Amino acid sequence: MSISRRNFLKLGAAGTAAAGLAGLAGCVPSGPAPSSELPATGADDWLGTAPSLSLDDCVQTIECEVLVVGSALAGSMAAYGAMRNGAAVTVIERNASPHIGGMTISFLNAQTQLEAGLPKYDPVETANAMFNLTQYRSDMRLNALWCERSGEVLDNLRTDFLEPYQQYYAPISLEGIFPDPSQEITSYISTGVAFSETDILTDFTHNIHRFLEDKGVKTYYRTKAEVLVQDESGRVTGVVATNENGESVYFKAAKGVIMCTGSFGGNEAMMRRFYPEHFAEWALANNAYEAYMGEDPVTDTEMDDGLGHRMLCWAGAEMEEICSWAAWQTTGWRSFPYLLVNSKGERFMNECTSLLTSAHIVADQPGHDGVVWQIIPTNDFEMPSSFGYDRAMAAEMFKIEENEHYEADSIAELAEMIGLDPDTLTATVERYNELCNAGADTDYMKATRYLDPIDDGPFQAWKMQYLFYCTLSGVRCNDKLQVLDANHDPIPGLYAGGNTVGYRFGASYESLLHGGSNGLAATHGYLAGESAALA
Ligand SMILES: Cc1cc2nc3c(=O)[nH]c(=O)nc-3n(C[C@H](O)[C@H](O)[C@H](O)COP(=O)(O)OP(=O)(O)OC[C@H]3O[C@@H](n4cnc5c(N)ncnc54)[C@H](O)[C@@H]3O)c2cc1C
Numbered sequence: 367m368s369i370s371r372r373n374f375l376k377l378g379a380a381g382t383a384a385a386g387l388a389g390l391a392g393c394v395p396s397g398p399a400p401s402s403e404l405p406a407t408g409a410d411d412w413l414g415t416a417p418s419l420s421l422d423d424c425v426q427t428i429e430c431e432v433l434v435v436g437s438a439l440a441g442s443m444a445a446y447g448a449m450r451n452g453a454a455v456t457v458i459e460r461n462a463s464p465h466i467g468g469m470t471i472s473f474l475n476a477q478t479q480l481e482a483g484l485p486k487y488d489p490v491e492t493a494n495a496m497f498n499l500t501q502y503r504s505d506m507r508l509n510a511l512w513c514e515r516s517g518e519v520l521d522n523l524r525t526d527f528l529e530p531y532q533q534y535y536a537p538i539s540l541e542g543i544f545p546d547p548s549q550e551i552t553s554y555i556s557t558g559v560a561f562s563e564t565d566i567l568t569d570f571t572h573n574i575h576r577f578l579e580d581k582g583v584k585t586y587y588r589t590k591a592e593v594l595v596q597d598e599s600g601r602v603t604g605v606v607a608t609n610e611n612g613e614s615v616y617f618k619a620a621k622g623v624i625m626c627t628g629s630f631g632g633n634e635a636m637m638r639r640f641y642p643e644h645f646a647e648w649a650l651a652n653n654a655y656e657a658y659m660g661e662d663p664v665t666d667t668e669m670d671d672g673l674g675h676r677m678l679c680w681a682g683a684e685m686e687e688i689c690s691w692a693a694w695q696t697t698g699w700r701s702f703p704y705l706l707v708n709s710k711g712e713r714f715m716n717e718c719t720s721l722l723t724s725a726h727i728v729a730d731q732p733g734h735d736g737v738v739w740q741i742i743p744t745n746d747f748e749m750p751s752s753f754g755y756d757r758a759m760a761a762e763m764f765k766i767e768e769n770e771h772y773e774a775d776s777i778a779e780l781a782e783m784i785g786l787d788p789d790t791l792t793a794t795v796e797r798y799n800e801l802c803n804a805g806a807d808t809d810y811m812k813a814t815r816y817l818d819p820i821d822d823g824p825f826q827a828w829k830m831q832y833l834f835y836c837t838l839s840g841v842r843c844n845d846k847l848q849v850l851d852a853n854h855d856p857i858p859g860l861y862a863g864g865n866t867v868g869y870r871f872g873a874s875y876e877s878l879l880h881g882g883s884n885g886l887a888a889t890h891g892y893l894a895g896e897s898a899a900l901a
Pocket of ligand 1: 435436437438439458459460464465467468469470589626627628629654655656658670673674692835836838863865880881882883884887
C-alpha cells in the first residue's frame with residue numbers, strides 16, 4: 367500500500383466569528399466569503415460563516431428528486447437506496463473519481479451470510495454490545511437500524527448489483543479465531559464481507575458507480591457543494607455547488623439532500639475543537655485519509671476539510687461534542703502483539719488492544735508522534751495475530767521486509783540502534799520476560815497465549831507507525847437519517863449518511879464489527895436514500 371502524503375490545510379491568520387445560520391429565510395445563507403476560502407485560526411472559529419453565494423450567481427439549475435453530496439461508500443449507498451425506491455437521483459462529488467476506504471463492510475444476519483454458514487446473531491445482544499463499546503454514547507436507534515436492516519441491504523445489493531455485475535463478495539468467518547474476545551479486544555463477530563480477494567474496495571467502488579450510472583443516477587465529479595439552500599420555512603431545497611469550471615450551479619432537490627461528505631480530519635480548526643490537544647496534533651500530522659485511493663485522482667482541495675459538517679451546522683444541525691475516529695498501524699507486524707515500547711523504551715499497553723482503538727494510547731506517549739517499537743526475539747514461537755492473520759500471509763501482505771527494522775545481538779545494542787536508552791529497554795525486556803515466564807501478564811493483562819519471553823537473539827526492533835484515517839462523528843439524526851436541529855426536530859429535506867452522522871461510536875471506534883465504520887456508512891447511507899425517496 368502506498369501512502370500519498372498530504373499537503374495539510376494551511377489556515378490563514380484572519381478569523382471570522384462563529385455563527386450558526388439556522389433557519390435563514392428564502393435564500394442561501396449569506397456571509398463574507400466562499401466557504402472553501404474560509405479563514406480560521408483555531409478551535410473557536412471552526413464553524414465560520416456560510417459563504418455569500420446567491421442563487422442569482424448560479425449559471426445553471428440542475429433538478430432532481432434526491433441529491434446526494436459525496437460519492438464514497440455512504441454516498442453510493444444513499445444513491446442506491448433512493449434509486450431503488452423510485453427517486454430520480456443526482457450525486458455531486460468534489461473529487462475527480464469515486465473512492466472508498468478499507469477492505470470490508472459489515473452486515474448482520476443477511477441471507478447471503480447465513481447461506482455461507484455464518485451464525486445468526488441476536489440483534490438485541492449485538493446492539494447492546496455496540497452500545498457498551500461506545501461507552502453508552504451511541505444513539506441506540508442507529509445501532510438498532512444497522513442490526514435490523516443491514517442484512518436486507520446486503521441481500522438487495524447481491525440481487526441488484528453484486529451478481530449481475532459479477533462483483534466479487536465473500537462473507538468472512540471469524541469463528542474460532544478469537545478464543546476469548548474479552549481479552550482479545552478486536553472485531554470478533556462474523557459480520558464482515560470482503561469485496562475483493564486481494565485488493566481493497568477499489569473494484570467495488572468503480573463497479574457500484576457503473577451500476578448506479580446504468581440505473582440512471584447522474585454523478586457530477588469535480589463539483590463541490592458549498593452551501594445548503596433553505597426556503598422560507600427552513601426546508602432544504604438544494605445545494606449551491608462549484609463546478610469544474612469554477613461556476614456556481616444550483617442543484618435543486620425536490621425530495622431531499624443527503625449529506626455524505628465524510629471526514630473532517632483535514633480541517634485543523636475542527637480537529638482542535640473536537641479532539642483533545644495531543645490527539646488532534648498527532649492526527650493532523652499523520653492524516654492518511656488518501657491512503658487507499660491508489661491511482662484515483664484526488665482534488666487539489668482537501669476532500670476531508672469538514673465543509674459538509676459546517677454546511678449542516680449552518681443549516682441548523684448541531685455537532686456531537688465527543689468525537690470518534692479511525693486509525694491504524696501502518697508499518698511493522700500489524701496485529702501481532704509483540705512487546706511494544708515507546709520512545710522512552712517503556713512498555714505502555716496491552717499489545718492486544720484493538721488496532722482500531724489504540725491510536726489514542728499511542729498518541730498519548732511522550733513525543734506524541736505515533737511511533738512505537740515492536741521488540742521481537744528469534745525463535746520458533748508462532749505469535750498469533752489478534753486479527754486472525756497467518757504470519758506468512760501477513761509478511762507478504764505487509765511487504766514486511768520493506769518496513770523499517772533493525773537487528774542486534776543484544777537488547778542494549780538494539781536500543782542504541784533505534785535511539786532508546788539501553789538501560790531502560792533492557793529493564794523493560796527483563797520485566798516482560800519475568801511476566802512471560804510466570805505465564806501471567808499482571809502488568810497489562812495480555813492474554814497468556816501471546817506471552818513469549820524475549821530471550822533468544824538476535825533481537826529485532828520493528829518501527830510501528832500509527833496513522834490517522836478519518837473522523838467518524840457528525841450531527842444528530844433520527845431513525846430516518848433525517849438531520850435534527852438543536853431541539854431534536856428534523857430539518858425538513860435534510861438527511862445524512864456515513865461519517866457526517868453523529869452518535870455512532872463514542873470517543874473512539876467500537877471494535878465489535880469487522881468493517882464497522884463501512885458497515886454503518888453503507889446501511890445508514892442506504893436508509894437515508896430510502897427515507898428521502900419515500901418522503
Ligand atoms: C485509509 C482508510 C482506510 C479505512 N479502512 C477501513 C476499513 O478497513 N474498514 C472500515 O469499516 N472502514 C475503514 N475506513 C473508514 C471508512 O472508509 C469510512 O469511515 C466509511 O467508508 C465512510 O465513508 P463516507 O462515505 O461517510 O465518507 P468518505 O469516504 O470520507 O467520503 C466522503 C466523500 O465526500 C466527498 N466530499 C466531501 N466534501 C464534499 C463537498 N463539499 N462536495 C462534494 N463532495 C464532497 C469526498 O470527496 C469523498 O468522496 C478507512 C478509511 C480510510 C481513510
